[in-house]
Every structure is written in structure tokens, then in C-alpha cells.
Amino acid sequence: MRYYSPVLTLVLCSMVAGCAPGPAAKLEDNKGLIQRFTEATNAAQWDVLRDVVAPNFVRHSQATAGPEVRSLDEFVTLQQTFLASMPDQHVTIDQLVAEGDLVAVRARYSGTLTGPMGDFPATGKSAETTFLAIFRIADHMIAEMWVEWDNVAMLTQLGLFPPPGAPED
Numbered sequence: 799m800r801y802y803s804p805v806l807t808l809v810l811c812s813m814v815a816g817c818a819p820g821p822a823a824k825l826e827d828n829k830g831l832i833q834r835f836t837e838a839t840n841a842a843q844w845d846v847l848r849d850v851v852a853p854n855f856v857r858h859s860q861a862t863a864g865p866e867v868r869s870l871d872e873f874v875t876l877q878q879t880f881l882a883s884m885p886d887q888h889v890t891i892d893q894l895v896a897e898g899d900l901v902a903v904r905a906r907y908s909g910t911l912t913g914p915m916g917d918f919p920a921t922g923k924s925a926e927t928t929f930l931a932i933f934r935i936a937d938h939m940i941a942e943m944w945v946e947w948d949n950v951a952m953l954t955q956l957g958l959f960p961p962p963g964a965p966e967d
Contacts, residue, residue: 825896825897826896827938828896828899828901828933828935829894829896829901831850831901831933831935831938831939831940832891832894832901832903832933832940833891833894834846834849834850835847835850835851835933835940836889836891836905838850839877839889840887840888840889842877842878842881844874844877847870847873847874848870850939850940851870851873851939851940852870852936852937852939852940852941853869853870853871854868854869854870854941855867855868855869855870855873855940855941855942855943856868856941856942856943857873857876857942857943857945858942858943858944858945859944859945859946860946861929861945861946861947861949862876882913883909883911883912883913883914883915883920884909884910884911884912884913884915885909885910885912885913886908886909886910886912887907887908887909888907888908888909889905889906889907890905890906890908891903891904891905892904892905892906892928893905899934899935899936900932900933900934900935901932901933901935902930902931902932902933903930903931903932903933904928904929904930905928905929905930905931906926906927906928906929907925907926907927907928907929907947907952908924908925908926908927909924909925910922910923910924910925911923911924911925911956911958915956918953918956918958921956921957921958923955923956923957924955924956925952925955925956926955927947927948927951927952927955928947928948929945929946929947930945930946930947931943931944931945931946932944932945
């Protein structure tokens with residue numbers, strides 16, 4: 799019986815097709831997916847999302863009551879409505895933490911409301927808010943996302959809270 803060092807085993811394993819990466823490499827790959835997702839979303843490169851997001855992707859968020867997102871195509875449509883409201887929107891990742899098939903993100907969203915946002919009129923004001931998201935990775939693609947932020951803080955920065963026409967104290 800011959801003994802092979804762990805380093806030699808790793809080198810040989812990396813040369814053999816189908817050799818699975820170790821747990822740390824998988825976690826880094828999962829974080830890389832989220833970085834590519836963020837870069838593509840920031841640049842409105844919807845075709846790139848097809849390489850990192852599963853076709854049956856699901857987005858969960860209480861911060862946006864609707865529409866439901868149950869596919870990559872619905873997600874792209876939602877992002878396009880966000881861009882119509884805030885064409886300069888940008889997400890900056892501050893922290894990524896990965897465990898198993900999940901990646902948690904703490905990030906900042908910024909933009910200027912130059913178009914209507916649902917029932918809210920354009921104000922020309924800018925906002926920056928922190929948000930938290932958790933992504934689930936399956937088969938090397940983003941399968942699911944949970945995202946939440948403080949709507950009151952964002953609407954206040956945009957000049958929309960208290961809502962227009964609300965009684966003043």
C-alpha cells in the first residue's frame with residue numbers, strides 16, 4: 799500500500815475530470831454566484847442572469863407585497879420596473895457569508911426616484927438603504943432568494959413618508 803500526501807492527492811484530484819471540489823471551494827463558488835448575480839443586475843445584463851439563476855427561481859419579500867416572483871423571467875420583469883423608477887439603482891455588497899447551500903448577504907441599495915414607483919410619484923430624491931438577503935443555491939445556480947429592507951427609512955429618504963396627503967400633526 800502506498801501513501802500519497804494530501805497535497806499530491808489534491809493535485810491529482812484537480813487533474814481528474816469530475817473530481818468534486820472541497821467544501822470551502824464550494825462555498826466560495828456559491829459566493830461567486832451571488833457576486834455575478836449582483837454585477838449582472840447592476841448592469842441590467844439579463845442574459846448573464848440566465849447563467850447564474852435557475853429558470854424556476856423564487857423571490858420572497860415582505861418588503862414588496864407584489865408581484866410574486868416565481869421564475870427568472872418574472873424576476874427580470876420586476877428588475878426592469880425597478881429600473882424604470884430608479885435608473886441609477888446600484889447594489890453594493892458589504893458582506894457575504896456562506897454555509898451549506900445558502901449565502902447570506904448584507905448590502906446597500908442606492909438610487910434616485912426619477913420615475914413613478916407603483917402608486918408613488920417620482921420625487922427626484924435619492925435614497926440609500928441597507929438590506930439583507932439569503933440565497934439558496936441548487937445545481938450551481940441561484941434557486942431561491944429571501945430579501946428584506948426597511949421600507950419606512952427608504953420612503954422617508956425619497957420624500958414619500960409620511961405618504962403624500964397624510965394628515966399632519
